[in-house]
Amino acid sequence: MTAHVPHTGFARRVLAELAARLGAEPTPAAVLGARRAAGPAAARRLLAASGLEALLVDTGYPPGATTLAEMRAGLPCAVHEIVRVEACAERLLPAALPYEAFLDALRAELEAGARRGVALKSIIAYRSGLAVRAWPPAEARAAYRRELARSEAGRPPRLTEPALLDTLFVVALEVARDAGRPLQVHTGLGDPDIDLLRANPLLLRPLLEDPRWAAVPVVLLHLAYPYAREAAFMAAVWPQVHVDLSLALPLLGPAAVGLLAEVLALAPATKVHYGSDLRGLPELFALAADWARDALGRALATLVEARALTRDEARAVGRRVLADNARALYRLPPSA
Template identity: 45%
Template sequence: MTLDAYAAELRLVDHHVHGAFAAAPDRAGFEEAFRELLHEASRDAVAVKTVAAYRAGLDLDWSAPEPAAVRAAAGRWLAEAEPRPRLCDPVLLRHGVHCAVERGLPIQVHTGFGDRDLDLHRANPLLLTGLLRQPAVAAVPVMLLHCYPFHREAGYLAQAFDQVYCDVGLAVNHVGARATAVVAESMELAPFAKLLYSSDAWGPAELHFLGAALWRRATAAAVQAWVDAGDWSEPDARRVVRMIGRENALRAYRL
């Protein structure tokens, strides 16, 4: 089972969050109630997650919203007629992310390639630069998930910000024979201590197996080519693969 299975996915899950607050007599309490709900839901988690990229894009003003703005946005969202309205309000998404920062767990952020309801140009991890510069965020590991085709941009962020990590798990499952090239490109700038293995698997056990097998094959081919060219020593190659495949995650997720 991958770390993804243990992460409390802070997807701002529409039906769960909406149901928790829609019947509340005092909707002005949304701001603090959400914090409490997040703490309770993540009590045994090793990480939280946001899919703000799907709901509003990452090109947001990433400052923490004022309490009055959160209350007003919550009132509008809770009043919507749909039984489970999508939580797309940028103010509430920002509030959720800043609550996650306060929670102190590693924060997984979906970036790059995704389903058709995502605007890819708004999922570039470089759009998170303003968030990553904030002192409170500097104290929390930020895990940039998937990243492709912005894996080089993600590598820059991992190099520039101490708290940033990245992976290309989703891409490996989609690019086929080019997986070796994508894995190699992900290592161009990102420090080896900031790269993470990911299967991007969910559901059937076969997906976890295939994700791991494809990553191992692509990674082995990339580093073996560097060893054969004399650019890396074999001990260094083995050490880097161990770091990416296991050790970095143990450290970043504080396991």
């Protein structure tokens, strides 16, 4: 795929815009050279100009990533942690704890994460899919023993047993409920190892209708693309469901405008959240924010033209999607 990446719309757009802002030729070598010459201060200026107030960072991926402390020291915005459930569990595997002790340790890890961070996050869609169900304790315990055996045989920790993963998802729901924190859930597109058929957010329906979890805000990440209509419908039907626009929005580029208009026509504007899901060059966060404002503005303009919104209402929706909804849901401090 390496040879094909430069020919994607996202890669072309990133290269063209970074080249223009850095005064370089639109080639990877020229852009990277201009970045090095400009130094970190140039990236900070670009981020500051983009209006980013805060980054919400999943610290569970990738291994060896820039730490939160480094981000806070180097970026001109607040940085808050999102705690990945499966990463916490996988870090505990090498300790080879008894099953009940493992669950207790995970719960303690997630409770600590909920205190220091702003949300929990699950990537169960990647591993066993979103059709989460209750398992007999004996089956979950046996699944844990199989995971332990693979870990002890030298395989890098990567949970794949459905009975264990579903059990851990329920633990995360319990912690999120008790801490008053949202649970973000990967839905829709992702890396090649995801089975899109099992990443349809509608598979979460039994959990959403379980009264035990009615108070847990569930954030469907990545607009659940290509299940964007399903995600918008779910936000319109279940009070606790929110829709996050990350990954889909920057990848779709100008094609996101029509999709955004459709989502905003169906989902409550109070439950739609901007996000990028990008990593790597810090300038990407600035570009994604600028693109989002442009796409959202165009989508809202179509709704104003259709008399579905007044101009004042459209401006209010824009503020909610870009900032106000996240401030409220994640309980961000005013300084964020």
